[in-house]
Amino acid sequence: MEKFTKLTGVAAPMPLVNIDTDMIIPKQFLKTIKRSGLGANLFDEMRFTLDGQEIPDFVLNQPAYRRAEIIVAGDNFGCGSSREHAPWALLDFGIRAVIATSFADIFYNNCFKNGILPIVLPEDVVAIMMEDAQRGENARITVDLTDQTVTTSDGQSFPFEVDAFKKHCMMNGLDDIGLTMEKAANIDTYEAKAATARPWV
Amino acid sequence: MTARTLYDKIWDDHVVHQADDGTCLLYIDRHLVHEVTSPQAFEGLRMTGRKVRAPEKTIAVPDHNVPTTLDRANAATMTEDSRIQVEALDKNARDFGLHYYPVSDVRQGIVHIVGPEQGWTLPGMTVVCGDSHTATHGAFGSLAHGIGTSEVEHVLATQTLIQRKAKNFKVEITGSLRPGVTAKDITMSVIGQTGTAGGTGYVIEYCGQAIRELSMEGRMTVCNMAIEGGARAGLIAPDEKTFAYCMGRPHAPKGAAWEAALTYWKTLFTDEGAHFDKVITIKGEDIAPVVTWGTSPEDVLPIDGVVPSPSDFKGGKVEAAQRSLDYMGLTPGMKLTDIKIDTVFIGSCTNGRIEDLRAAAAILKGQKIKAGMRAMVVPGSGLVRAQAEEEGLAQIFLDAGFEWRLAGCSMCLAMNPDQLAPGERCAATSNRNFEGRQGRGGRTHLLSPAMAAAAAITGHLTDIREFAPEHV
Ligand code: SF4
Secondary structure, X not given: XXXXXXXXXXEEEEOOOOOEHHHHOOHHHOOXXXXXXXXXXXXXXXXXXXXXXXXXXXXXXXXXXXOOOEEEEOOOEOEOOOOOHHHHHHXXXXXXXXXXXXXXXXXXXXXXXXXXXXXXXXXXXXXXXXXXXXXXXOOEEEEEOOOOEEEOOOOOEEEOXXXXXXXXXXXXXXOHHHHXXXXXXXXXXXXXXXXXXXXOO | OOOOOHHHHHHHOOEEEEOOOOOEEEEOOEEEEOOOOOHHHHHHHHHHOOOOOOHHHEEEOOOOOOOOOOOOOOHHHOOHHHHHHHHHHHHHHHHOOOEEOOOOOOOOEOHHHHHHHOOOOOOOOEEEEOOHHHHHHHHHOOEEEEOOHHHHHHHHHHXXXXXXXXXXXXXXXXXOOOOOOOHHHHHHHXXXXXXXXXXXXXXXXXXXHHHHOOOHHHHHHHHHHHHHHOXXXXXXXXXXXXXXXXXXXXXXXXXHHHHHHHHHHOOOOOOOOOOOOEEEEEEHHHXXXXXXXXXOOOOEEEOOOEXXXXXXXXXXXXXXXXXXHHHHOOOOOOEHXXXXXXXXXXXXXXXOOHHHHHHHHHHHOOOOOOOXXXXXXXXXXXXXXXXXXXXXXXHHHHHHOOEEXXXXXXXXXXOOOXXXXXXXXXXXXXXXXXXOOOOOOOEEEEOOHHHHHHHHXXXXXXXXXXHOHHHO
């Protein structure tokens, strides 16, 4: 899992409540053998017509938001099916943080497993972030996990809460593999020793 | 120093880190990759921005999905999802800079045949693959076992595996084999004796005169099915035959490195007095040519036996035997040699090497398969195929009425176009006779290549000792 400490990026405003995982990634894309590649179908039915044409009004189809890294959304983001394909699709598209007043529980946890930071903020703060996000490409929002703050493009900062252990794993990019990677020095040492003892390997 | 088994020695030389609870991080020397169990692992790497830690130790080859018909260059011979998996491997191998043998490469073949053939597998190594038959590589005295997809990702990223040590199990085959008895009969007989769970929690070391007398290819056949006995891995200590097999292979060491390797390899044996947690001894001369009658690899009987009755078994096995008999369409008491065969499959990572093809061709020379019989030979690799053509074996198979295929897993598992129809009965040199393994409703009898060839000619399971005494 990629480390998450601080991110400054374009935020796409999605002032909708109850954005469910079916919207995020419709079921016909779950047959894939992959976990990535799903970004192409992120929000597929909101993003494309039946014959595959982009729907110009949809936020991620607008030039300003094509490279968004943050989503600011309404209440209860990620509800519905528990599919982990949802965070996979978001991540594959390039989304690393989602700001909302609340998240569905499973989705919230799935995000941490995949290096996406879900940030819960009070309604008035989300409204300010939403407004900032609507200013487009030049309004970059900063998410700082170390300090636990989000900052608007004009410098207004707000604190957010996050579980200490989840924060630790996220900041250090820890997962099963990540934990082994903490022993990288041991692996390096082993490899150096083995290279002398059994150079033919 | 305390006496150690071969497994102990290889293990000790690969521990990167040991936690207080005994969990170890084990270094992996060779990681083999095929198209079915790897795509999500590579996706995992991409999503996390990780690299393959040691691409030079990672070898990829497509085998499971790949059609083995001569027209396979035409992508239309593959189903859509198979094609996607093969293409994914193609891309992953190239993007991550792995050693790669694409379908178009003459060296392509079943991953467990390609590894040793190219000299990737060498004594004393740790070898893993997202495939249970990785046990095959234990024939070289390397610790080799299958892993799951998350572990594939773990190995790709870290070149290590989190492991706890297994127990030591010695399987000794004393004396010599009788004529007509092969490595396949050894390994199946062991499973028949220990059961499919007999090896659970253990690494088996096969030893004894009969094992020493086997060629490297025979030893690979033996270790290949260690997994069917439930063992994590099977091992055979390397010897002069092992060294001779490895010498000159494309990725084997050369010159001074070879000499250094040899010195180390010669230390790879179980010390006198080393402790085994479990031991079985089988007399080589007691082993007969065997076949399976049921749907578990432990359902093994000598070819001159009869189909058992559920009442021959105890406990849960009674019901399992009944279910096997129903599925296989067999009646207790019938002679195994009276079982009629529709299809013969010679191939797989168990018996798809050149010596296997030679053994089958020796039986088939100048003969014709039974009218109506469907028979195919699927070489384990493109190089095995080329060699068989050069030796004239291919012509013998073709003249006898066999299909002569390109390399792949083929009918060992029903994942490519080669499948059994419901009720179709197959004599197969592969390793699994599970329900549906070779196709839904298909019936599989496992046996050696020579016995498979004999069945193709007679149309029924056949005792090779009576059928071709001059060849046994
Ligand atoms: S030949 Fe059969 S057992 Fe061997 S790797 Fe292929 S599918 Fe698995």
